[in-house]
Amino acid sequence: MxxxxxxxxxxxxxxxxxxxxxxxxxxxxxxxxxxxxxxxxxxxxxxxxxxxxxxxxxxxxxxxxxxxxxxxxxxxxxxxxxxxxxxxxxxxxxxxERKRYGQVKGSQQFASVLMDEMSDFDQEHLVAVYLDGKNKIIKKRTIFVGTVNSASANPREILHFALKTLAAGLLIAHNHPSGDPQPSDADMIFTERMENACDNVGINFIDHIVIGHSRYFSFQENGLMLSPFDFIEAKAQQNK
The missing domain is CATH 1.10.150.20 (5' to 3' exonuclease, C-terminal subdomain)
Incomplete structure (x- = not known):
């Protein structure tokens, strides 16, 4: 109050x-x-x-x-x-003020920027941040507005611009309008697809950040840059 x-x-x-x-x-x-x-x-x-x-x-x-x-x-x-x-x-x-450095120095630092931009969105927005070899931002693009799923979140579309600009690194982020940044199973599957796609073309997939209300979830910080099926199984074991 x-x-x-x-x-x-x-x-x-x-x-x-x-x-x-x-x-x-x-x-x-x-x-x-x-x-x-x-x-x-x-x-x-x-x-x-x-x-x-x-x-x-x-x-x-x-x-x-x-x-x-x-x-x-x-x-x-x-x-x-x-x-x-x-x-x-x-x-x-x-x-x-936060963007003026033009460089991603860590997930926590950049998540604070993203929370300012994305926490008020009523719909999910997926953005891709393209980086050079020193993690300086080349471009940040909104890929789509909607729900992150296999149909709408196509790694090919995301990587097209990365290859076009000769980006060395890629960071993706999307928001959860509910305010809870905990990733869904669909988020896990999408992250694995992006990780595999980046590996295939030689681009460093830095992180996938989920934005909530004044909170965020970093796949990298939580050690979850792995198979979503492993993660889902681990969650099931924890809930037993």
């Missing part, structure tokens, strides 16, 4: 930011600055407090839609659209 504390500051949020810096402002104050105005019945600080209390957590607020925002008294179409634009811009700024 998001708790809003009543605080009697001697300065308004804009003045406090100029005097102290943004790090010293509460979430409520920062949102009040972005909203700019309240209504004839409620101050902008109280309005921002009501918004945060309504969504309970910043994560829920980040995922809110225009329609959900407009259900809050005092939030009309204009303010709801401005809030969504602010959230998306902040997301893009954070993603751009």
């Amino acid at each position: 998001y708790e809003i504390r009543e605080t009697d500051y001697p300065m308004m949020p804009r003045e406090r930011l100029r005097a102290l810096g943004e790090k010293y402002l509460s979430d409520q104050e920062l949102l009040a600055i972005l909203l700019r105005t309240g209504t004839s019945k409620i101050s902008v600080l109280d309005l921002s407090g009501q918004i945060l209390k309504h969504f309970e957590t910043l994560e829920n607020f980040r995922r809110s839609s225009v329609e959900e925002l407009m259900k809050i008294p005092g939030i009309g179409t204009t303010k709801a659209v401005e809030i969504r634009a602010m959230i998306e811009l902040g997301k893009r700024i954070q993603t751009t």
